[in-house]
Amino acid sequence: MDYSFTKEQQELREKTVAFVTKEIPREVAREVDRTGEFPHDLMKKLGEQGFWRINIPKKYGGDDGTILDLIIFFEEISKALPVLSWTAGDVLLYGNNILKVNGNEAQRQKYLPRLAKGELMFCFALTEPDAGSDAANIQMSAVRDGDDYVLNGSKMFISGASVSHIAVTNTRTSPDRYRGVTSFLVDTSSPGYSATPIKKLGYKGSDTCEVYYKDVRVSQDDILGGPECLNQGWHQMMRLLNGERLVLSACAIGIMQTVIKECVTYLQARKKRTGAAIRFQDTEHKIAEMATSMEAARQLAYYSAWMMMKGMECVKETSMCKYLCADSGKKIALMGMEIMGAEGYAMGSSVQQFFRDIPILSIGGGTSQIQKNVIAKTLGL
Amino acid sequence: MDFELNREDTMIRDAIRDWVSKECTREVVGELDEMGAFPEKLFKKLSKLGFCGMIVPEEYEGEGKNILGACLVVEEIAFAYPALASCYISPTFFGGAIISELGSDEQKNRILSKIASKSNITSLAFSEPEDPDAEVIKAAAKKQGDGFVITGEKAYVSLADQADLLILLARTSDSEAGDDLTLFCLDGKADGIDIKHSETMGYRGANTCRISLTNVTAEPSDILGGEGQLGHGRRQLAVVNDLIQLAYAASAVGMAQGAFEYALQHAKQREQFGQVIGRFPAIGHMLTDGACKIDAARLMVYRAAWMANKGKICSKEIFMARCMGAEVAVKAAMDGLQVLGGYGYTMEYDIQRYIRDSVALFSVGKSLDSLKEHIGASYGLA
Numbered sequence: 142m143d144y145s146f147t148k149e150q151q152e153l154r155e156k157t158v159a160f161v162t163k164e165i166p167r168e169v170a171r172e173v174d175r176t177g178e179f180p181h182d183l184m185k186k187l188g189e190q191g192f193w194r195i196n197i198p199k200k201y202g203g204d205d206g207t208i209l210d211l212i213i214f215f216e217e218i219s220k221a222l223p224v225l226s227w228t229a230g231d232v233l234l235y236g237n238n239i240l241k242v243n244g245n246e247a248q249r250q251k252y253l254p255r256l257a258k259g260e261l262m263f264c265f266a267l268t269e270p271d272a273g274s275d276a277a278n279i280q281m282s283a284v285r286d287g288d289d290y291v292l293n294g295s296k297m298f299i300s301g302a303s304v305s306h307i308a309v310t311n312t313r314t315s316p317d318r319y320r321g322v323t324s325f326l327v328d329t330s331s332p333g334y335s336a337t338p339i340k341k342l343g344y345k346g347s348d349t350c351e352v353y354y355k356d357v358r359v360s361q362d363d364i365l366g367g368p369e370c371l372n373q374g375w376h377q378m379m380r381l382l383n384g385e386r387l388v389l390s391a392c393a394i395g396i397m398q399t400v401i402k403e404c405v406t407y408l409q410a411r412k413k414r415t416g417a418a419i420r421f422q423d424t425e426h427k428i429a430e431m432a433t434s435m436e437a438a439r440q441l442a443y444y445s446a447w448m449m450m451k452g453m454e455c456v457k458e459t460s461m462c463k464y465l466c467a468d469s470g471k472k473i474a475l476m477g478m479e480i481m482g483a484e485g486y487a488m489g490s491s492v493q494q495f496f497r498d499i500p501i502l503s504i505g506g507g508t509s510q511i512q513k514n515v516i517a518k519t520l521g522l
Numbered sequence: 523m524d525f526e527l528n529r530e531d532t533m534i535r536d537a538i539r540d541w542v543s544k545e546c547t548r549e550v551v552g553e554l555d556e557m558g559a560f561p562e563k564l565f566k567k568l569s570k571l572g573f574c575g576m577i578v579p580e581e582y583e584g585e586g587k588n589i590l591g592a593c594l595v596v597e598e599i600a601f602a603y604p605a606l607a608s609c610y611i612s613p614t615f616f617g618g619a620i621i622s623e624l625g626s627d628e629q630k631n632r633i634l635s636k637i638a639s640k641s642n643i644t645s646l647a648f649s650e651p652e653d654p655d656a657e658v659i660k661a662a663a664k665k666q667g668d669g670f671v672i673t674g675e676k677a678y679v680s681l682a683d684q685a686d687l688l689i690l691l692a693r694t695s696d697s698e699a700g701d702d703l704t705l706f707c708l709d710g711k712a713d714g715i716d717i718k719h720s721e722t723m724g725y726r727g728a729n730t731c732r733i734s735l736t737n738v739t740a741e742p743s744d745i746l747g748g749e750g751q752l753g754h755g756r757r758q759l760a761v762v763n764d765l766i767q768l769a770y771a772a773s774a775v776g777m778a779q780g781a782f783e784y785a786l787q788h789a790k791q792r793e794q795f796g797q798v799i800g801r802f803p804a805i806g807h808m809l810t811d812g813a814c815k816i817d818a819a820r821l822m823v824y825r826a827a828w829m830a831n832k833g834k835i836c837s838k839e840i841f842m843a844r845c846m847g848a849e850v851a852v853k854a855a856m857d858g859l860q861v862l863g864g865y866g867y868t869m870e871y872d873i874q875r876y877i878r879d880s881v882a883l884f885s886v887g888k889s890l891d892s893l894k895e896h897i898g899a900s901y902g903l904a
Contacts, residue, residue, distance in 0.1 A: 273863055275794035298864045340869040342877070415657060423891060475852065475881075482885035483654035483678045483730075488721040496881070497723070500859050501867050508863060510804045 144443075146213075153195070153210055157217040160190060165221040167491060173222060174494050177345035179304050183225055184232075188259025193232045198241065201253040208384050209446045211238075212391040219395025223498045224346045226392050231301040232256055235263035238384060239309055243377040245367040248326065252307070264301035266310040266327075266352060267378070269294070274511050277375065281354065283312035283323055290314075290325065290364075292333075292357040298505075302336035302350035305329055309365060310354070311374050322374035324365035333357040343497030382507070383449050383456065386463035389506045390442045393470035396495050396502075397435040400477040403492050404428050407481055424480055431473045438466045457519035464512035467502040474499045527594075534573070534591045538598040541571060546602035548872060555605070555875055558726035560684050565609050565641070568599075574610065575638030577619040582634035584618065589765075590827040592619075593772035597823070600776025601783075604879040607773045608728035612681050613637045615769040617644035620689065620762050621707075626748035629707055633687060645685035645710065646766070647676040647733055648759070654678050654885060655892045656691060656759075659703055661735060663692035670694070672706065672714075672738040680886075682717050682731035685710035689746060689762075690735075691755055703755030705746035705762075714738035724878030764837050766887045767844040768830060771823045774847025774883050778816045778854040781876035785809060785858035788865075805861055812854045819843065819850040838900040841893045848883035848890060855880045 146154070164186055173180050187193065195210050197203020204210075211233060218226040236256040240249050255261045272278040281294030292312055302308060308327045315321030327334065334357050336350040361368040365377060408424055445462045448455035474496040478485050485492040503509045527535065545567060554561050576592040578584025585591070592614050600607035617637040621629055636642050648656040654677070661674025672692050682688065688708040695702040708715070716734040742749040746758060786809055789800030799805050822843035829836035855876035859866040866873040884890055898904055 268864065271793075273794060278794070341867050342869065342874040343867075410652075414652065420895075423894070471856065475856070478881050479884040479890060482889045483649065484652075486722050486724075486882055486885060487730075488723060493723045493881075497878075500856065500877075501864075503860060504863050504867065508860070510802075510860075513804070 146209075150209060150213060153206070154213045154217060156190075157192075157214050160187070160192075161217055161221045165225070170222040170491070171489070171494065173224060173346045174343075175345075177340070179346055179348045180222070180225055180228055181304075183222075184228055184262075185259065187225075187229060188232075192229070193237070193259055194257050196233055196237050196241070197253055197257050201249060202257055203237075203253070207446075208387055208449050209443070211384070211388050212442060212446055215388050215391035216395040216398075219392045220399045223392055223396055223495065224344045226388075226395070227300055227344060227347045230388070231262040231264060231305055232259070234385070234388065235265045235301070235305075235309055236261060236307075239263065239265070239365070239381065242380050243324070243365050243370075245370075247362075247367070248365070261307065262301055262305040263307045263309055264299050264305040264329075266296040266299045266302065266308045268296060268298050270297050273297075274508055277318045277322070279311060279313055279322065281310070281312045283314050283325065283359075285361075286358075288361050289358050290323075290361065292325065292327065292354045292359065294354055296352040296354070298339070298349055299336070299352050300347045300349045302329070302348065302352045303338055304348050308334070308352070311378070315372055317372075319375045320372055322378075323371050324374040324377055325359045326363045326365055327354075327357060327359055328363075331357050331359070342500070343494070344501055383445075383459040385506050386459040386512075387442060387446055387449070389502055390438070390445075390462045390466035393466035393499065393502045394435065394439050394442060396499050397431070397438070397466075397470050397473045400474050400492055400495050401428065401431050401435060403490075404431070404477050404480045407484065427476050427480060431476055434469045434473060438462070438469045441465055457516060460507075460512045460515040460519070463506060464503075464509045464516070467499075468509050470499045471503060527590075531588070531591050531594060534588075535594045535598060537571070538573065538595045541568070542598050542602050546599070546606065551603045552872065552875075554603070555726050556869075558721075558729075560681075560729065561603075561606055561609065561727050564603075564606060568606065568610060569641035572638075574613040574641040575618060576614055578622055578634045578638045582622075582630060583638040584622075584634065585638075587622070587831065589619070589768070589830045590824065593768065593823060593827045596769055596772040597776035597779075597820075600773040601780040604773060604777050604882075605725045605727035607776060608680055608725060609643070609684075611769040611773070612643045612645065612685075613641045615765050616646050616689065617642060617687060619765045620644070620746075623761060623765070624705075624747050624751075624758055625707075626743070626746075628743060628748070629746070633707070636686075642686040643681050643684045643710075644687040644689060645679050645682045645731075646762070647679045647682065647688055647690040649676065649678040651675055651677040651732070655889055659691055659693045661690070661692045663694050663704060663706065663740065665694075666739075669742065670706070670740045670744075672708075672735050672740060674735050676733040676735070677720075677731075678885075679731045679733055680725075681728055682710070682733055683719055683729055688712075688715070688733075691759070694753055694755075701756065702753035703759070704752055705755045705758050706740045706744050707746055708738065708740060708744065712738055723881065724875070725882050760837075763888065764830070764840050767893065768823070768826055768840045770883065770886050771819075771826070771840065771843040771847040774844070774851040774880070775816065775820045775823050777876060777880050777883075778812075778819065778847070778851040781851070781854035781858045781873060781880070782809065782812050782816055784873055784876070785812075785854070785861040788862050799861075808857050808861065812850070812857055815846075815850045816854060819846045822846055838897055841897050845890055845893055845897070848880075851876075851880040851883055 333355040445458040575584035
């Protein structure tokens with residue numbers, strides 16, 4: 142068993158840390174949270190520094206990175222500004238990864254070089270008002286019209302929907318629940334496509350939207366993977382799940398680490414000020430528990446990533462990981478708010494910002510309840 | 523043992539519940555929370571109900587000493603709008619209860635009837651920057667002639683920008699090492715008092731403030747309880763603390779119930795996988811677990827309030843109720859968010875407000891850690 146990271150992985154981490162240190166001081170993170178504006182500037186800088194190439198295959202000018210590289214990147218970014226990892230996902234996940242896993246050659250040629258240059262962003266449109274956890278219940282229709290399809294319906298909670306150029310849109314093309322879903326690469330400048338951002342408790346700046354499709358026209362060539370992938374959308378999505386769970390886990394891990402760091406700094410200052418060391422034992426133990434939970438979650442994430450890279454069946458591990466990281470994250474953030482008390486409650490505190498950010502991770506990407514359903518199933522239940 | 527509320531308290535609860543359902547609608551509260559300003563109009567309406575005199579003796583135009591009644595009012599308001607509950611706690615507990623219990627005759631005459639009739643806001647300026655638990659007081663009241671001159675900084679003072687009365691904790695020791703603390707009753711608008719509003723995650727409208735005091739003058743008669751109480755601040759604080767924590771415990775239970783009912787309603791309407799999600803045990807049991815704990819916390823609050831009404835010593839019971847209340851309110855809000863899913867995370871829905879408000883219970887008045895120390899002390903563990 143070798144737990145060490147490769148030289149390239151170490152370098153990626155150092156490069157990301159350097160970016161975060163330079164470009165995302167506390168004031169910048171606070172400002173994004175305050176305004177709720179999409180961080181275009183930071184996204185541009187990430188592109189300029191080559192981060193969009195992380196998981197693009199060498200053939201298209203990329204660094205050919207793996208899920209572990211994505212985890213490293215998402216973890217380090219989330220330590221400073223969690224929402225930036227989500228917006229980065231509009232390139233790395235919904236663009237690069239989806240095309241890599243489910244696109245055809247023509248689509249990869251068309252989009253990957255542009256994604257690498259930071260010219261494009263993609264969003265992933267699945268969820269609908271009546272199809273959240275019950276994702277297969279989607280109703281958005283895609284009706285054939287010559288060589289085209291015409292899309293009608295609405296989507297909900299689609300991150301990046303109003304700033305992205307392409308919306309990977311999941312539609313119902315046949316009544317069969319799991320064999321009647323088709324994914325289309327919809328150009329968001331198409332007539333009939335409109336997206337309105339929603340105000341949220343945290344992860345402000347993610348451009349999470351309500352989206353309406355009114356007679357939006359797409360070519361059959363824009364079916365993800367090509368026309369032969371009609372009705373394959375659900376299976377295409379299944380291929381993405383493990384990776385999605387792990388990157389969301391990485392977001393939680395980054396958040397947890399910052400909360401713990403803030404609590405340690407806070408307690409050190411308090412101990413120095415009041416001098417009575419033993420009185421703080423309970424708080425010290427709380428922080429010890431937080432650090433332990435975080436470490437356990439982090440190791441499960443890295444282990445699951447290793448399994449995925451080895452091509453092993455790892456649905457159980459990635460589900461456990463997503464559930465553990467998200468729920469531990471919530472628990473740790475709550476303990477952090479308790480430890481930091483009045484100081485943590487002020488809007489200037491980073492702990493309250495991270496506390497508001499973390500709860501969505503138990504909901505998006507498959508709720509913790511759904512993850513537990515999946516885990517139970519893998520255990521034979 | 524009679525677990526029923528008596529007739530008077532039942533009437534109080536029904537009246538305030540009815541008022542809250544009419545005046546503190548989701549739309550009204552949502553707008554006020556977004557603005558983050560003191561809810562002046564709503565507070566004026568609340569004052570007219572006359573409940574702020576609940577802990578003011580009848581000879582000062584109050585309702586007597588009905589601590590349980592006051593807790594019921596806090597609970598019912600916090601169900602819909604915790605910041606408004608704080609606005610109610612201010613005159614009723616901070617003003618009414620504290621002055622009734624600890625004030626000098628002169629102070630009682632001057633202050634109590636105004637609280638009962640006009641609901642004057644009272645703020646407690648104990649905490650200091652970097653010292654939310656008021657452990658090492660730096661703000662100093664130096665003797666000058668017959669009176670005092672007070673200089674220092676206070677922080678985390680709820681509603682200071684609205685306060686008519688400021689009850690302030692200052693050091694009156696002759697030496698730096700001494701721990702003589704004194705509570706002064708000051709005019710909230712006095713010369714030398716500079717108040718700045720601090721922005722917090724929740725409780726928007728019941729603004730937390732920072733206070734700078736520069737040579738604020740005070741007479742010996744401004745000492746809470748009169749001149750004879752000079753240096754007795756710590757002992758008085760212990761009495762004051764009980765009342766404050768009981769009020770917040772009641773607020774916690776109200777918030778918890780509000781979050782719970784909001785989530786319950788959603789769980790009974792939202793359908794996925796062909797059925798109402800509340801009927802999935804993963805969701806349903808989460809809610810019932812919360813309901814059990816809220817019920818327990820509520821009974822603890824009522825028991826403590828009953829003891830306080832009877833003049834029994836009940837610090838331990840109050841602090842236990844307070845700790846339990848905080849835990850239960852935060853759990854109800856966080857679980858509520860999980861039940862509401864993506865919708866719950868939006869600002870349009872209300873569960874996010876219960877989260878932002880309930881977390882204040884970790885530190886409002888006193889940190890939970892400090893309360894646990896006190897509870898431990900009552901078991902000989904200090």
